[in-house]
Amino acid sequence: MRTATARRTNTPTTPAIFGSVLLLALLGEMACGVPQTAALDTDCSGKCEQTVTWQPPVCGTPSAALSSDLPSICDHVAVERDWSCAADLAEIPPVAFAPHLVGARCRVDLATPVEQLACWLVQDDRLTFGSFKGKLSKKSRVPSVEIAYAKFEHPQERAAIVLVTGRTESYLKYAELIRDIVERNADLGYSLYILDHRGQGFSTRLLPDEPQKGYVEDFDNYVADLDTFLRTVVHPERHRRVFALAHSLGGGITARYLQDYQPTTDAFDAAILTSPMLGIAAVDGKERNLVGRAVEGASLALARGLVALGRGTWYLTDRDYDPDWGVWSCSAADGAPRRCDEGEGEGNSLTHSLTRHEMHRWLRLYEPRIQLGGATARWLVESYAATQTMRDAGRSSGIEIPVLVLQAELESIVSNPDQRAVCAAMPNCRLEVVPRASHEPIFEVDEIRSLYLNRLVTFFEAHLDG
Numbered sequence: 001m002r003t004a005t006a007r008r009t010n011t012p013t014t015p016a017i018f019g020s021v022l023l024l025a026l027l028g029e030m031a032c033g034v035p036q037t038a039a040l041d042t043d044c045s046g047k048c049e050q051t052v053t054w055q056p057p058v059c060g061t062p063s064a065a066l067s068s069d070l071p072s073i074c075d076h077v078a079v080e081r082d083w084s085c086a087a088d089l090a091e092i093p094p095v096a097f098a099p100h101l102v103g104a105r106c107r108v109d110l111a112t113p114v115e116q117l118a119c120w121l122v123q124d125d126r127l128t129f130g131s132f133k134g135k136l137s138k139k140s141r142v143p144s145v146e147i148a149y150a151k152f153e154h155p156q157e158r159a160a161i162v163l164v165t166g167r168t169e170s171y172l173k174y175a176e177l178i179r180d181i182v183e184r185n186a187d188l189g190y191s192l193y194i195l196d197h198r199g200q201g202f203s204t205r206l207l208p209d210e211p212q213k214g215y216v217e218d219f220d221n222y223v224a225d226l227d228t229f230l231r232t233v234v235h236p237e238r239h240r241r242v243f244a245l246a247h248s249l250g251g252g253i254t255a256r257y258l259q260d261y262q263p264t265t266d267a268f269d270a271a272i273l274t275s276p277m278l279g280i281a282a283v284d285g286k287e288r289n290l291v292g293r294a295v296e297g298a299s300l301a302l303a304r305g306l307v308a309l310g311r312g313t314w315y316l317t318d319r320d321y322d323p324d325w326g327v328w329s330c331s332a333a334d335g336a337p338r339r340c341d342e343g344e345g346e347g348n349s350l351t352h353s354l355t356r357h358e359m360h361r362w363l364r365l366y367e368p369r370i371q372l373g374g375a376t377a378r379w380l381v382e383s384y385a386a387t388q389t390m391r392d393a394g395r396s397s398g399i400e401i402p403v404l405v406l407q408a409e410l411e412s413i414v415s416n417p418d419q420r421a422v423c424a425a426m427p428n429c430r431l432e433v434v435p436r437a438s439h440e441p442i443f444e445v446d447e448i449r450s451l452y453l454n455r456l457v458t459f460f461e462a463h464l465d466g
Helices: 113-123 171-184 219-237 249-260 290-308 354-366 377-390 416-425 446-462
Strands: 006-008 127-133 146-152 159-164 190-195 242-247 270-274 328-331 403-408 429-434
Touching: 113 171, 127 219, 146 171, 146 219, 159 171, 159 219, 159 249, 171 190, 171 354, 190 219, 219 242, 219 249, 219 377, 242 249, 249 270, 249 377, 270 446, 290 377, 377 416, 403 416, 403 446, 416 429, 429 446
Parallel strands: 159 190, 159 242, 242 270, 270 403, 403 429
Antiparallel strands: 006 328, 127 146, 146 190
């Protein structure tokens, strides 16, 4: 085994707390040393072998021990299922080769598995795409807001899952998960619904002259869009059960929905919130150092000042999409930099899976329409105000459906203490820690991702009958 010392580029400063989190997933069968012309249905189960220095968790071994006394996801994983795996990539496919994804004529002899998976997503007859009109703010800079979505309706459905994504993400990012559920585990009988939040993905950008900027006039517009999606797209199909699966920003949006809409709509039967944005780590989290909190507190004060001066569209310390963000490398025995093996090195604030992170980076170049940069002053102020409402114990005490909060042990983007506090205020909430995971367990190395997905299934299966 090669020895390695990991190094990585500097992570961006929050206030763009979720900057550069676009479309990690469309790697599909790029794993396990599969040739680039391999068919989509290649089964890589059990074939992923890693030579790493960073040790992912294996339930029941010391490597899965948590740094806290909180319940572990390891305590509840039951039936093992066949999920996609990722292995070391020799290099990223040349960006110049690939045509634009959406609207391109998909070929059967595509050069890379990521293109195969992308075309499967946009052309499979079982998946349909659409849009609906979102709420228009009085101060909107665009004449209308179209919210893009994708859906798969299972012919023998047992339940529907509504995926509520994080900042900067598009439904394309979740192609690997969609295929895992639609094809690899079709016996689950899950339909899937997913939307792109306003201002990102394929939905309308809210600053037409500066489409790279993360911006929203009012955080509650995100919540209203989710309500419209549920009323007009999801619930007309009259599902037996409807579950929420929400990540990061999507977890915060879902929490606000459960506070304000769920008591009257009864739209969800259960919810999983993964690394939910119920507080910003650097601003709210008590586990960050004093210097970091002071710097970020000053950034929040600056953002409020810019909004008050009518400069809410300005970045603070962030910028447009940066393809080099978050890339890490390792050192060879002679000290020269080299590409890390899958799962090797420190990782970044999102994941330890270099394969998935590099495919994320490659896909943003492959389909530039989904690129998004950092957050603006207005986005930060709106999001911080919304998290204060999320932490209102009185509002959260009225959320009666079963809720599972899956907390990343190595979280550095959102606030883990706030997740614990909000969950404690809900009468039917359980919080579990995903060992050794960074902010995105669903896009982590295979061992962590499999733990996460198996726990997802055991939770939803337990609530199929109420």
